[in-house]
Amino acid sequence: MKNIWSILVLLAVLTTSCAVIRQGEVGVKSRFGKLSPNVSDAGLVGFNPFTSRVIKVPIRTVNQEVKLNLPSKEGLTIESEISILYSIEKQQVPFILEDVGENYERVLILNVFRSAAADVTAQYMAKDMHSGMRSVIENNIKDRMHESLRDRGFVVERVLMKSIELPTELSRAIERKLKAEQEAQQMEYVLDREKQEAERRRIEAEGTRDAQKILAEGLVREIIELRSIEAFRELANSPNTKIIITDGKTPYLINSPEK
Template sequence: MEKLPKVALPTIIIAIVLIIVLAKSAITIGSGEAGVLYKTFGGGVVTDEAPLGEGFHIVAPWNKVFVYEVRQQEILEKMNVLSSNGLDIKLEASVWFQPDYANLGKLHQEKSEMYKERVLLPAIRSAARSVVGRYTPEQLYSSKRDAIQQEIFEETKKIVEDQYIQLNEVLVRDVTLPPTIKDAIERKLKQEQESLEYEFRLVTAAKEAEKQIIEAQGKADANRILSASLTDKILQDKGIEATIKLSESTNSKVIVIGSGDSGMPIILGNQ
């Protein structure tokens, strides 16, 4: 077996070391992610430069890269809160958020990778308790759901806006009341609905009666005007006009002039 040249062995060792260094220095940032660079001998977390974007990167082997998901994420939180009259309400909310990309280094330095547990969740719980405490169970159950959702979003956003977290939306998915309170509210709402329907029927009936009265009054007025306008002279003139037209007809007939009680013609004939 031939011996390796003296130069070959160091070359192989150097090549192996380079491969190890490259393997430890190479990092790939996935889709929807970004990297925060930590320089061991250069001041720690890099906060004054943009995060490492998607793709392949080479960093010094003694440095570290912390990878964050920077696309929109969702947290589903279930919590117990109190209404304005002290009743226990179960609230389920969905929070849409993402880290502030431009300040990802500061987020890592100040909040760490646990920023959701340390900042976001306490903020949403605090905002939900504050907002729900302003409303009664009936308002929470029916008319104020959208308003509550918007108020929780606004209050949570105020808390996290300087914490390098971008809050996109808060959705109230469910509000669960104590069964006895829920049943009482449903009965009340049903009674109110029935009352509104009854009032509507009364108003409709009153309008229909008013319509019939107006129509009857109109007919009575028309008849009175017509009766007042039909004098004996007008009736006689109309009778004469009718007699003339009948006399011009070829149908056989007998016309008796002035034989009626009022002096109007009486017409006799086969047609």
Template sequence: MPADLNDYFNKKNGNSNNDERKPNFNFKKPNVPNLSGGLGKFSGIIYALIAIIVILVVAKPFVVINSGEVGIKSTAGKFDPNPLQPGFHFFIPFIQEVRIVDTKVRQINYTSTEGRNEANFRGSGIETKDTISVLDSRGLPVSMDITVQYRLNPQNAPQTIAAWGFSWENKIIDPVVRNVVRNVTGKYTAEELPERRNDIAAAIDMGIRSDIDKQPNQPVELASVQLREIILPPKVKEQIERVQIAKQEAERTKYEVERANQEALKKA
């Protein structure tokens, strides 16, 4: 075969082999709409909204106060004298703080047995303490079961918390109740306590109200004081029972004598 024909066929075969080895990657790009131009105008607003949402979630610069509660706002550790009323309130995070306190009627049961099964869970408003141990006028031990109902004065709540702290109940109510009960009970003998129960209950109520009202800023509103039970020593209780039985026997004997005299007069 002539040289020029060999060159012709070699070139032709070489081009066809190269075309088979090299794949064609010339794909067309999808036609995606360009949104950058449209969002660019609002990107600042979007970033600002995201920043505000993050701040609200992390800092939580608001508080919701329910009925029966007040809020105490402090700025740099100083309490605001005006309590926050129920509703929605904003404050400055990291500079201000709002603490919520309960202003509903609460109850303390000073008891030896009764009320021990009542729930003392958080928010129940009922607390159980040990019965009040006192001494009568002769030094005999007596126990008094008392129930006290009270509430935090909502108008003066910031001043109360500032003066007494959030454990104000243990510093105001408990010492006053125990002190008054001991002073009143110490004026009587153990035997007189059951007979003078009503007088003693009235004196305890009046004494507790008087001492609480003397506290500055009227921190507490007293609802009621109830004397539930007087627990006497066993020997005193037995003695009282014997005296009562003797009185009943004497009354029964007196009644029988009077009846017998009346019958005798009728026969005469």
């Protein structure tokens, strides 16, 4: 019985003196509050539970979503939801824990983000945050954050403005403007189509006029007489009985009734 209790105590000590570091994490030992400069990779890490502990820090990409009211250039307040994608350089983890602490996200990253976001959006109109300028604003915020955080071991990968809620009156004004632009484009399309149709009709009329002009100029007296002679020849070769009245120039044919 005594041996069983000894085994159980030994197992309990072994269990509490080991930490499991998962993939995408690193561990740093803290002994009597002093951080080790060494970083432990994924796996099983042993430590003395009476004097030490292992602080686990993710080094994979972290997605932090923030709801924030942003200022615009014209002084409006824009409600937004923004995602910050960042990661931590592995070798910088001990220094981050020593300088900032385990709450580095709340203490450092979010505060830097709020400052950078406000500085950037204050340079743009509210409508720009709801248009093609959004990606420019996102990149500017990311660059501002990266400039402030890169020396501390943080890598800001992306800043994504997931949702932007403009003031009601501004949203309506933008919708009216977009609708007017669409109507103007539709009218321009209709006018272009009408112009093309008018041009087609003009070209067709000119072609008909030129053809009539050429035909009229070609019907001179000699050609008419030639056509009359050809008509007489065809009538003469015809086996049918007919009556021809002519002045010698143009024939007038009267068909005799068939028997």
